[in-house]
Amino acid sequence: MRPGLAIGIVLAGVALAAALTSLVWTPYDVTELVISQKLQAPSALHWLGTDHFGRDIAAMLMVGARTSLAVALVAVGIGMGIGVPLGLLAASKPGWADELTMRGNDLIFAFPSLVIAILITAVFGPSAVNAIIAIGIFNIPVFARVTRGGALSLWTLDYIRSAQVAGKGRARISLEHVLPNIANLLIVQGTIQFSLGILAEAGLSYVGLGAQPPLPSWGRMLAEAQTMVTLAPHVAIFPGLAIVATVLGLNLLGDGLRDALDPRLRHAR
Amino acid sequence: MKSLFKPAFAALLVSTGMAWAAPDAITVGMVLEPPNLDPTAGAAAAIDEVVYANVFEGLTRFGADGAVLPGLAEAWEVSADGRIWTFFLRSDVKFHDGTTFDAYDVEFSLNRARAEDSTNAQKPLFAGIDLVEVFELGNIVITLKEPDGAFPWKMAWGDAVIVAPESAATLATNPVGTGPFVFSEWVQGDHVTLTANEDYWGGKPALARATFRFISDPTAAFAAMMAGDVDAFPNFPAPETLPLLAADPRFKVIVGSTEGETILAMNNKVAPLDNVKLREAIAHAINRQDIIDGAMFGYGTPIGTHFAPHNPDYVDLTGLSAYNQEMAKKILADAGLSGIKLRLALPPPTYARRGGEIIAAQLRAVGIETEISNLEWAQWLEQVFRGKDFDLTIVSHTEPMDIDIYSRPDYYFQYARPEFVALIDKLKGTTDATARSELLRQAQEMIAKDYVNGYLFQLAKTGVANAKLVGLWENSPTQANDLTAVHWVD
Numbered sequence: 001m002r003p004g005l006a007i008g009i010v011l012a013g014v015a016l017a018a019a020l021t022s023l024v025w026t027p028y029d030v031t032e033l034v035i036s037q038k039l040q041a042p043s044a045l046h047w048l049g050t051d052h053f054g055r056d057i058a059a060m061l062m063v064g065a066r067t068s069l070a071v072a073l074v075a076v077g078i079g080m081g082i083g084v085p086l087g088l089l090a091a092s093k094p095g096w097a098d099e100l101t102m103r104g105n106d107l108i109f110a111f112p113s114l115v116i117a118i119l120i121t122a123v124f125g126p127s128a129v130n131a132i133i134a135i136g137i138f139n140i141p142v143f144a145r146v147t148r149g150g151a152l153s154l155w156t157l158d159y160i161r162s163a164q165v166a167g168k169g170r171a172r173i174s175l176e177h178v179l180p181n182i183a184n185l186l187i188v189q190g191t192i193q194f195s196l197g198i199l200a201e202a203g204l205s206y207v208g209l210g211a212q213p214p215l216p217s218w219g220r221m222l223a224e225a226q227t228m229v230t231l232a233p234h235v236a237i238f239p240g241l242a243i244v245a246t247v248l249g250l251n252l253l254g255d256g257l258r259d260a261l262d263p264r265l266r267h268a269r
Numbered sequence: 270m271k272s273l274f275k276p277a278f279a280a281l282l283v284s285t286g287m288a289w290a291a292p293d294a295i296t297v298g299m300v301l302e303p304p305n306l307d308p309t310a311g312a313a314a315a316i317d318e319v320v321y322a323n324v325f326e327g328l329t330r331f332g333a334d335g336a337v338l339p340g341l342a343e344a345w346e347v348s349a350d351g352r353i354w355t356f357f358l359r360s361d362v363k364f365h366d367g368t369t370f371d372a373y374d375v376e377f378s379l380n381r382a383r384a385e386d387s388t389n390a391q392k393p394l395f396a397g398i399d400l401v402e403v404f405e406l407g408n409i410v411i412t413l414k415e416p417d418g419a420f421p422w423k424m425a426w427g428d429a430v431i432v433a434p435e436s437a438a439t440l441a442t443n444p445v446g447t448g449p450f451v452f453s454e455w456v457q458g459d460h461v462t463l464t465a466n467e468d469y470w471g472g473k474p475a476l477a478r479a480t481f482r483f484i485s486d487p488t489a490a491f492a493a494m495m496a497g498d499v500d501a502f503p504n505f506p507a508p509e510t511l512p513l514l515a516a517d518p519r520f521k522v523i524v525g526s527t528e529g530e531t532i533l534a535m536n537n538k539v540a541p542l543d544n545v546k547l548r549e550a551i552a553h554a555i556n557r558q559d560i561i562d563g564a565m566f567g568y569g570t571p572i573g574t575h576f577a578p579h580n581p582d583y584v585d586l587t588g589l590s591a592y593n594q595e596m597a598k599k600i601l602a603d604a605g606l607s608g609i610k611l612r613l614a615l616p617p618p619t620y621a622r623r624g625g626e627i628i629a630a631q632l633r634a635v636g637i638e639t640e641i642s643n644l645e646w647a648q649w650l651e652q653v654f655r656g657k658d659f660d661l662t663i664v665s666h667t668e669p670m671d672i673d674i675y676s677r678p679d680y681y682f683q684y685a686r687p688e689f690v691a692l693i694d695k696l697k698g699t700t701d702a703t704a705r706s707e708l709l710r711q712a713q714e715m716i717a718k719d720y721v722n723g724y725l726f727q728l729a730k731t732g733v734a735n736a737k738l739v740g741l742w743e744n745s746p747t748q749a750n751d752l753t754a755v756h757w758v759d
């Protein structure tokens with residue numbers, strides 16, 4: 001195994017483990033504020049110190065990991081669930097269906113994700129659910145394009161042609177022959193989109209459009225730490241490190257998976 | 270080589286020369302930008318914070334200690350029955366557009382403020398006026414419906430400043446007053462600039478130019494202060510950084526009092542908060558000291574009613590709503606209240622956003638769930654203040670002596686108990702100081718015992734200024750940044 005992939009698995013694994021553990025156990029209750037213990041430096045009692053409300057930062061990061069991973073996971077799910085079928089459709093029916101879906105995708109692509117998010121939260125109010133929807137929407141065209149690109153090259157191959165001659169419909173061919181053959185592509189893209197989703201969630205929460213208090217979120221932890229950096233640097237450093245480590249881990253994982261899953265790359269190197 | 274050296278040396282001279290010049294300009298930082306610049310047609314504190322005593326003046330004015338001082342009126346007298354007030358006006362006053370100030374301007378301003386279609390945010394200040402008469406240009410005679418000992422105090426408000434009929438229509442964007450500073454420009458979203466009024470009746474101010482810069486982000490405010498982009502920030506939004514600024518010899522930290530009663534306002538007319546038992550339970554669930562320490566880093570004085578603790582008539586009623594979780598739980602259980610879920614709307618200031626999270630945790634501890642929604646000011650004014658579509662909200666009421674808002678039936682927290690309205694009516698007609706104190710005590714007690722709102726703390730004025738700047742107000746007896754006496758020293 002390449003070292004990049006190994007590091008990626010470890011970093012992403014730590015984030016996942018922290019998120020899962022937080023479901024059953026955290027060192028402290030993150031909804032309980034102990035003002036007298038505010039801004040404590042890291043110690044044996046609080047491994048990563050406490051924030052401005054006296055909450056344990058380690059516990060906040062664990063629950064924050066849950067928020068980040070859940071938002072990113074569902075957002076990627078939305079992107080795949082809608083984007084992949086659209087991409088398959090576009091590839092299987094060159095002509096108006098292709099044009100329509102791909103130009104629709106271009107339309108979404110034209111808007112920066114943050115603008116879409118602000119639009120959605122302005123209408124429906126800021127919340128984690130609306131952050132999921134916003135991030136999910138801009139994931140759709142990404143998956144649609146990757147799927148279409150991968151599928152188009154398959155449609156010219158002989159075994160697809162023979163399936164057509166055998167009388168299989170376009171939809172059935174897409175599902176039975178095209179989709180399994182582009183699954184690697186989608187897994188790799190999914191991992192990368194997952195890391196972008198975590199970054200997007202942190203960004204939205206940072207500007208106050210993501211998860212609302214009291215639900216901990218890495219982005220909001222950073223935002224709230226801003227004015228305290230000079231006073232207690234640890235309140236900003238740890239959430240920042242958590243975001244960097246998780247995003248880096250997922251990117252390494254995505255790269256590693258691409259190398260491992262793509263036979264051409266495997267032999268070339 | 271010589272030719273290269275010359276311009277460089279000249280540039281050096283110019284730059285050091287600029288540094289040595291005695292500074293006569295000031296940049297003042299403010300968190301909120303005023304929506305307009307007409308103090309007679311807007312409720313926003315930010316309007317007064319720019320124009321009060323700088324651009325506009327009233328018959329009387331507040332001093333730095335809250336005392337009522339002569340303004341455009343040099344003196345005043347009242348008839349024996351307390352109803353007819355005569356204000357003797359200054360004769361050497363000109364508006365910034367060159368028009369002369371006289372009694373007709375006063376008549377115009379007061380009649381405009383109390384008119385049926387007036388947009389004045391504090392119309393109750395003028396409600397007692399029966400008649401405004403001009404007999405000669407140098408004085409104005411005001412007849413009240415009832416005796417009112419507080420009338421000169423009312424005329425000191427920013428909402429009661431004197432404007433000229435020639436410029437009244439366009440004050441929102443081009444304020445024309447009589448004050449020591451003339452409005453120069455307003456770049457929306459960034460700053461308002463004032464310049465010295467050469468012809469000011471009180472003498473030309475020491476500062477030639479004053480710029481109000483609007484910086485809402487606490488981090489940016491701290492950075493602007495550290496970089497010297499802002500010379501003074503009278504209401505500094507990041508209290509946690511004050512110890513750092515105080516330790517820096519370039520700055521001084523000015524901590525004073527304000528008229529800001531910070532309250533957890535409750536919607537008294539809407540279920541379930543129309544139940545006094547629930548309001549009482551909430552009051553006991555709140556730990557004021559934790560809120561002051563957690564949200565304001567220790568700056569603030571606990572209050573138990575809607576009254577400023579530095580006011581001589583203040584009654585300490587914090588015991589009525591002492592922090593006691595067990596008592597709060599018992600009150601809820603006895604009243605058969607369970608599974609309560611409330612919405613908590615939070616405007617942008619630090620005290621609200623941080624205080625809200627703390628209160629949400631404190632209420633959760635006694636079994637009351639809250640759903641926090643963070644609102645921008647415009648949304649808050651629309652939804653909470655005007656629309657009354659809220660359960661709980663946190664806001665600081667910065668107007669001085671504003672306990673009478675509890676008698677307004679259409680006010681956002683919707684109290685206006687008839688007994689309280691009667692009490693305030695009686696207070697309005699009372700001029701005797703002892704009797705007024707007694708009525709004010711009763712009013713404070715009534716709202717505290719009815720648990721109208723959760724009374725949290727009196728907002729402290731936490732200001733930061735360049736150490737060489739003197740003359741800034743230490744306290745905030747009204748919403749103002751009076752720059753008349755501000756100057757630089759070495």
